[in-house]
Amino acid sequence: MLYKAYEIQRSLMNASSAWASMMVDILNDPQMPFAAFGPMQTMASALNVFAHATAPRGKPAFAIRTVHVDGHTHAVHETTVVHRPFGDLKLFTHDGLPADAPRLMIVAPMSGHFATLLRGTVERMLERAHVYITDWADAKYVPLAEGHFDLDDYIDYLIGFLEHIGPGAHVMAVCQPSVPAFAATAVMGAKKHPCRPLTLTMMGGPIDTRESPTEVNDHAIAKPFVWFKHNMITTVPENYPGAGRQVYPGFVQLTSFMSMNLGSHMMSHYKLFQHMVQGDGENADSTKKFYDEYRSVCDLPAEFYLQTVDVVFQQHALPQGEFVHRGQAVDLGEITDTAILCIEGEKDDISGIGQTRAALKVTPGVPDEMKQYYLAAEVGHYGIFNGSRWRGRIAPVVEAWMARFNTRDDAAQGSGSSGQGKPRGGGKLSAVN
Structure with a gap:
């Protein structure tokens, strides 16, 4: 019933968004009398904010x-190099990269x-590396015939992706996938798998x-757990290819995240309204661009979601050796020659300080x-992997770490030619004592 109720609401909101967009066009039409009149522009701005907030994505x-x-501009090439039912592996590269440029697999959150x-993470790391990224599927579009997908499958996917990339790759896990990426590294380390990563960077991970x-x-x-x-958990309705699949709906996750910082989101939309009234298109577009991405959500397979809640958040199985x-x-303990970099944000309200650093213990x-270990000063969860602080202060630390351990020989010696790297701007970079 939850999903069906959402679908009804979504249909109504889509219609309302279309109506509001039509009214914005009418009110902004220069041929309309009083189009430039103040109250008309205020009304158009308000409707524009509403239309954007309720638009289908x-x-x-x-x-x-x-x-x-x-100082040089290079065209970016994007390809899907591995296609699997619950997630693909994408590759981003450009002609300006040298033949020996590092290969980095970014593990995106599911x-x-x-x-x-x-x-923004891909774009910044792409400057000096061939960048692969896990592109997870929206579970409501995966037919039931493809089977289930849980935390074990997630780890298997990561190992399979690394096997495709080949020996000598680096891994960066952003937020939630730090746990399965950490586990996959241990599984591969125990087998001395030739494709085990040279470095593992975990950012804001639980x-x-x-x-x-x-x-x-x-x-x-x-x-x-039973709650x-x-x-x-709900069932995908009949109008999707994954009809009948049990999922944790993306719209529930979005509602939870929005409610956590409801005041901030309301203020952001009020400022969006002000930017539009003032004719500040640049700031208005920036806010719209953020929410276009933020409101685009997908469903998670129920097995993966429930197992993550149980094993990661309630049992704390990984740090307890269980x-x-x-x-x-x-x-x-089977991880012996993969260099580990842990990055946290000082103001992260999703993964608190120390949660990622625990991997070093x-x-x-x-x-x-x-x-x-690197603690990024004045940085929240989103800022760890996006924005100016990510580009100017955090990404250089990751690049220096990858350069330091760019071969298995470097890992065996515990050192490399590029040094440890220094944070730029603000932040704390420290070794483990």
Whole structure:
């Protein structure tokens, strides 16, 4: 019933958005009498904000056309190199990259938003690396015949993607996938898999949510597991290819995130209205662009969502050494020659300070000189991987880390030719004591 009720509401809102957009066009038509009159423009701006807020949204495109490197502009090539039912592997590259440029796989979250939320992450790292990214599918479009998808499958997908890329790749996990990426690295390390990553960078990830718990963490443990199963899971309706599949709907996730900072979102839309009234198109477009991405949501397979709530947020299985993959215990001690960089934001309200850094405490097989921690000053969760602070302060730290361990020989020696790298602007970069 939840999904059907949402579909009815969505249809009504889509119609309202279309009506509002039509009225905006009429009120802004220069041939209309009083079109330039103040109250008409105020009304048009208000309707424009409403139309944008209620407009239907699908999966956004990455649309990275060019990249600027050292004063030169290069055309970007985007290809899908692996296609699987629950997620593809995309590759971004450009002709200005040298033959020996590092290969980086960015693991995007499967948490209700599309991988395009990391567009800025891809764009910045693409300057000096071949960038792969996991492009997870919207579960409501995956037919039931394709089977289920849980945390075990997620880890298998990551291993398969790394096998496609080949030996010598780097991995960056943004937020939620830090846990499966960490586990996949351990599974591959135990087998001395030739495609195990050279470096693993985890950014704002919930490795141990007992550290500095946030409102998100509190919500995950405030109710028993069965509550999530009965209240957060619904069935995809008949009008989608994935009809009958059990999912955690993206619109529920979006509602939760919006309600966490409702005042901020309301103020953002009020400022959007003001920008439109004042004719400030640049700031208005910037706000619209953000919400176009933020409101584009997808459904998660129920198995993956429930297992993540249970294993990651309620049991804390990974940091306690109790995480299991395909019936086998995952031993983080098997990670011995993958260099680990943990990045956190000082003002992160999703993953608190210390939750990602916990990864450095539970990897006894990794030498201290192959571990690094960076705390980004004045940075919230979104700012860890997008925006000016990401581009100017955080990305250079990641690039320096990758350059330091760009071969397996560098990892074995625990050092490289490029040094440790220094944060620019603000932030704290430290080794593990």
